[in-house]
Ligand code: ATP
């Protein structure tokens with residue numbers, strides 16, 4: 223029996239295709255990734271050396287899974303196992319591929335083999351330096367904002383020079399150009415690349431150096447790219463270069479699952495493929511193997527409302543199945559309790575925790591969900607950053623701790639210059655050494671105004687309840703203003719910060735002073751436990767929590783999609799009530815991605831009241847729910863009344879984290 227026997231005829235034709243361009247288009251769960259891995263195996267069996275094969279995906283998790291799948295397939299193939307074909311295919315993300323090439327070509331880049339790859343914080347630090355060097359005020363020109371602007375351009379394959387040559391006399395673009403030039407100088411000086419550079423510089427290097435290009439084109443003769451609908455200009459160009467003259471390039475994707483438009487991804491790259499390679503073989507996959515009929519019917523109904531798409535409909539042979547449950551709850555705590563209870567029931571029935579996923583549109587939602595799971599002692603794992611490890615949450619807590627405890631040096635170090643106040647390392651060292659007297663007068667003044675903020679917070683703590691105090695701190699510290707200026711991530715950070723206010727309200731009934739102290743220690747213990755937890759064995763078989771974005775490409779038997787409320791999902795964000803059709807369609811694609819993760823059962827839950835940005839909102843159910851048909855939905859029983867739950871509700875505090 224051949225490994226190809228597990229494929230349907232269309233999948234098989236794609237897997238058996240060995241030469242020339244190949245485009246595989248299919249809806250969710252139609253076996254795109256499966257076909258791609260089988261194609262790789264088939265190539266190896268047909269005599270292509272594994273090391274000539276390259277496969278690129280978007281996330282580390284997806285890359286790891288693909289490498290595992292290929293390895294597992296290879297291991298089952300006796301002919302390959304005993305053959306003389308050494309090596310393995312190169313499976314990478316776009317970023318890791320870039321880092322690999324830049325490292326190998328260090329002579330050309332001049333940044334050595336041990337260049338650093340800057341994370342978000344590092345990038346901001348360096349940008350701030352560049353802003354100051356340009357004699358600009360980082361308070362006025364926020365590093366984050368400039369970072370987003372530059373990142374966008376890098377994704378479009380522009381460099382500091384090409385950008386400067388392109389911009390006219392417009393004020394902000396000129397500022398960006400100036401800062402960017404200085405920022406690049408600093409990157410070179412520090413022998414560093416930022417995240418976008420990994421793709422940008424690799425692409426430029428391969429375009430400009432025929433010798434280097436030839437080397438990689440010879441090395442990787444067969445290229446595969448999964449989730450191609452989410453490529454931006456730079457990634458598109460890189461794929462094209464790697465495809466070389468041989469055109470042995472296979473791209474796989476689903477335009478309905480393009481969810482990174484806000485980062486410059488362009489699903490039209492899928493459509494351009496046929497123009498770029500007129501001789502491309504196109505394979506359409508239409509059978510979904512993942513989900514039951516009801517789930518798939520819902521998915522089809524959701525996506526067909528989008529106008530900018532090619533019509534395609536998926537079918538499944540898994541007839542019927544469980545209906546989709548729509549669950550209405552009072553608030554986010556009840557939502558979490560319902561989910562935790564249902565998880566507990568499933569686990570009691572023998573379901574593995576890891577077969578359950580809880581998805582949310584916005585990160586801040588994870589806090590209430592985590593708490594609900596902890597209360598029922600359900601093992602869980604958060605993909606991404608756990609609530610208390612989030613930078614913005616740490617900032618807010620650091621302000622409060624520093625205000626209440628003048629010796630909290632780690633906290634002072636964290637926030638002295640957040641938001642930017644022009645206080646650098648030297649100042650910090652002196653402040654920590656208690657040597658503020660020797661600071662230059664201007665700096666002294668800045669430190670003094672920082673101290674004033676802390677004193678204000680300390681004074682507020684004498685009379686305010688914990689939730690009020692947190693709210694006050696977010697504003698008084700300048701963090702709110704800082705977040706509001708960051709168009710890309712600011713909103714999410716602010717949501718998370720305000721989620722602390724919601725948490726704080728649970729401590730409001732404790733005696734003054736005791737409330738905030740308990741909250742601070744609970745928070746410290748919770749984040750500590752979080753970081754330990756990820757390494758314990760118990761966590762591996764755990765319920766998965768993640769954003770819908772992070773769930774792309776994955777599948778789970780049981781899926782909860784939470785926060786199905788208007789303005790949360792679809793998410794409105796800074797645009798407020800302004801209707802932006804492109805964004806709305808992307809939200810709908812996101813909902814399609816969420817529903818199609820499920821194999822057996824979907825729960826869609828919404829809360830009538832939810833605390834967002836620290837205030838209790840009354841919600842209307844998501845408009846997405848209106849698109850679903852009676853034929854495959856059912857309304858879950860009224861929640862609440864469960865005695866155990868009620869008790870928990872009253873005594874509930876963060877102490878449950880213990
Ligand atoms: P997504 O759009 O979510 O990335 P996909 O198109 O990449 O989905 P896969 O993840 O490859 O789909 O496959 C979905 C599920 O269907 C997997 O569990 C896979 O093993 C199964 N599957 C795919 N093709 C077949 C087939 N021909 N026979 C049986 N099962 C299949």
Ligand code: MG
Pocket residue numbers: 254255256448775
């Ligand atoms: Mg896939």
